[in-house]
Amino acid sequence: RPSDLIHPECIAARCFAPEEGRFPSTRFRDQIQLAAMLKLGMKDVGDFTWDDCIERSENVASVCHRKSCRDDQRIELAMADSVLKLMEQVETKQQITVRQRKRLQEVEFLPVMTRRPKYYPSKMQWYGSKQKPPIAGALKLFREKSKNLVGSTQLVLDPEIKLGVVSKILNVSNKPSPEIIIDQLIVALDSCRQSVDDSHASKIVVEILQALGRCEQDGELQIGDFLKRMGDRSWIPVDRCFVKPHQLAFKWALSRVSPYLFQVPDELQKVKTFLMKCGVSESFKTQDFVKVLRRILEEFRGKRLSENALDCVQKILLNEIGRWSEDRRIELRGEFEVPLLSNQGELVLASHLVYNDTPWIQAFPQQDIVYVHKSIPPFLAVELGARLLREHFLQKFSS
Numbered sequence: 001r002p003s004d005l006i007h008p009e010c011i012a013a014r015c016f017a018p019e020e021g022r023f024p025s026t027r028f029r030d031q032i033q034l035a036a037m038l039k040l041g042m043k044d045v046g047d048f049t050w051d052d053c054i055e056r057s058e059n060v061a062s063v064c065h066r067k068s069c070r071d072d073q074r075i076e077l078a079m080a081d082s083v084l085k086l087m088e089q090v091e092t093k094q095q096i097t098v099r100q101r102k103r104l105q106e107v108e109f110l111p112v113m114t115r116r117p118k119y120y121p122s123k124m125q126w127y128g129s130k131q132k133p134p135i136a137g138a139l140k141l142f143r144e145k146s147k148n149l150v151g152s153t154q155l156v157l158d159p160e161i162k163l164g165v166v167s168k169i170l171n172v173s174n175k176p177s178p179e180i181i182i183d184q185l186i187v188a189l190d191s192c193r194q195s196v197d198d199s200h201a202s203k204i205v206v207e208i209l210q211a212l213g214r215c216e217q218d219g220e221l222q223i224g225d226f227l228k229r230m231g232d233r234s235w236i237p238v239d240r241c242f243v244k245p246h247q248l249a250f251k252w253a254l255s256r257v258s259p260y261l262f263q264v265p266d267e268l269q270k271v272k273t274f275l276m277k278c279g280v281s282e283s284f285k286t287q288d289f290v291k292v293l294r295r296i297l298e299e300f301r302g303k304r305l306s307e308n309a310l311d312c313v314q315k316i317l318l319n320e321i322g323r324w325s326e327d328r329r330i331e332l333r334g335e336f337e338v339p340l341l342s343n344q345g346e347l348v349l350a351s352h353l354v355y356n357d358t359p360w361i362q363a364f365p366q367q368d369i370v371y372v373h374k375s376i377p378p379f380l381a382v383e384l385g386a387r388l389l390r391e392h393f394l395q396k397f398s399s
Contacts, residue, residue: 003040003042005024005042005043006022006023006042006043007034007044008023008024008029008034010043010044010045011045011082011085011086011089012043012044012045012048012086012089014078014082014085014086015056015059015079015086016056017063045086048086048089048090049090049094050090050094050096050097050100051100052090053083053086053087053090053104054100054103054107056082056083056086057083057104057107057109058107058109060076060079060083060107060109060135061107061108061109061135063075063079064076064079064108064109064133064134064135076111076135077158077160077161079109080109080110080111080135080161081162084161084162084163084166087104087166087169088164088165088166091166091169096169104138104169104170105137105138105139105169105170106137106138106139107137108135108136108137108140109135110135110136110137110138110141110157110158110170110172111134111135111157111158111160111161112128112131112134112135112136112141112155112156112157112158113128113144113147113155113156113157113158114126114128114129114131114134114158115129117147117151119200120148120151120200121188121191121192121200121201121204123191123192123201124151124152124187124191124204125152125187126151127150127151127152127153127154127155127156128151128155128156131155138170138171138172139171139173140154141154141155141157141172141173142154142155142156142172142173142174142176143157143172143173143174144156144157144159146173146174146175146176148184148203148204148207148208149176149180149181149184149207149208149211150176150180150181151184152187152191153180153184153187154176154180157172176211178212178215178220178226181208181211181212181215182212182226182229184208185205185209185212185235186229186233188201188204188205189233189235189242202237202240205235205237205242206237206265206267206268209236209268209271209274209275210268210270210271212226212271212274213270213271213273216274216277217274223274223277226278227279236248236268236275237265238256238262238264238265239256239258239262241258241259243259243262244279245275245278245279245280246279246280246281246288247262248261248262248263248264248280249261249262249263249280249281249282249288250263250264250269250272250276250280250281250282251263251283252284253319254315254320257292257315257316258312260292260295261288261289264280286328286332286335286336289316289320289321290332290336290338292312293313293316293317293338293339293347294339296313296339296347297339297347297348297349300346300347303346304345305341305346305347309347310341310345313339313341313347314341317340317341317376317380318376318377321338321384322377322380326379326383329380329384330383332384333383333384333385337349337350337351337385338384338385340353340372340373340381340384340385341372341373341375341376342370343370343371343372343373343374345373348370349385350381350385350386351386351387352370353371353372353381353386353387354369354370354371354372354387354389354392355371355372355376355381355389356371356372356389357378357388357389357390358389358390369389369392372386
């Protein structure tokens with residue numbers, strides 16, 4: 001019957017395979033014959049409805065499931081693209097109902113991005129690579145622009161598919177929820193194992209934190225819930241490693257004392273409010289520096305400091321605490337017992353150290369004396385709790 005046939009040259013014809021038997025025989029394809037069959041009821045593109053679009057999208061899903069072992073996606077891409085072009089034509093002439101919209105969003109006919117993007121970190125899994133057959137419904141997909149926020153936990157629409165005017169009908173998401181973004185962050189952190197040896201991984205984490213900052217600003221993310229999911233993880237990328245919020249400050253002249261304290265990198269300055277709510281400081285406090293010194297003291301107790309640890313100690317003592325006012329240093333000594341560098345290259349509590357204030361007298365061995373390192377100025381050593389050599393002997397011989 002002519003009413004069962006489709007004009008072979010219309011846009012809708014691309015949605016049908018020859019074996020479906022919906023086209024006129026090749027003997028009846030000149031323009032006069034085709035015009036005659038149109039008058040007898042043969043379908044042209046203007047005769048198609050939203051229900052026809054639904055049926056064709058379901059056919060794509062059926063064909064793809066029957067051929068799920070095939071890796072080549074060219075057929076899926078071509079079939080989906082044809083259905084979308086048909087939908088564009090129908091959209092200009094008919095209103096879609098709620099039922100029809102819901103069904104089109106559910107049908108699995110849109111191709112998935114199965115191959116890892118060029119700059120996506122190799123250590124992070126690409127979720128779409130596991131999708132067989134490589135198609136999904138619109139509500140289960142995200143746009144390519146969100147790939148760094150969802151790529152390891154959600155499906156991404158194949159970038160060769162252009163939704164055009166029907167994008168509002170299908171509603172493929174441009175904006176993942178905070179929960180999905182946090183899932184992606186956890187995958188990134190776990191895959192990097194606390195060390196950023198891939199600049200692309202670092203960029204992805206930065207992009208994720210910027211997105212979470214926007215979510216928090218829009219009231220979609222509760223800081224307490226986010227920090228609970230982070231648990232004990234170090235999650236802020238800086239200087240080729242991940243650190244916790246208390247290790248960062250926005251303003252700091254030294255920039256970093258790796259791996260203990262850092263200045264917030266420029267690329268995260270945009271989410272200052274979010275990071276400060278998570279525990280990042282505007283500037284470091286006295287106790288932050290003391291904690292680093294005490295931590296190094298515990299790590300190297302009784303041992304000579306490594307070059308990096310020695311550099312960190314000298315930066316904190318000379319470039320940070322050494323530049324404070326005398327009153328502030330004396331106040332520091334009253335609140336905390338501060339470690340200082342000894343002449344043996346070890347970190348020792350200041351009260352256990354002696355500063356040689358009689359260098360003109362030849363030193364002689366004393367088992368009970370540990371001298372302050374020569375790089376520490378006398379005023380700094382004494383103000384932080386070290387004793388002068390003369391005081392030491394005076395106390396020793398008067399007792």
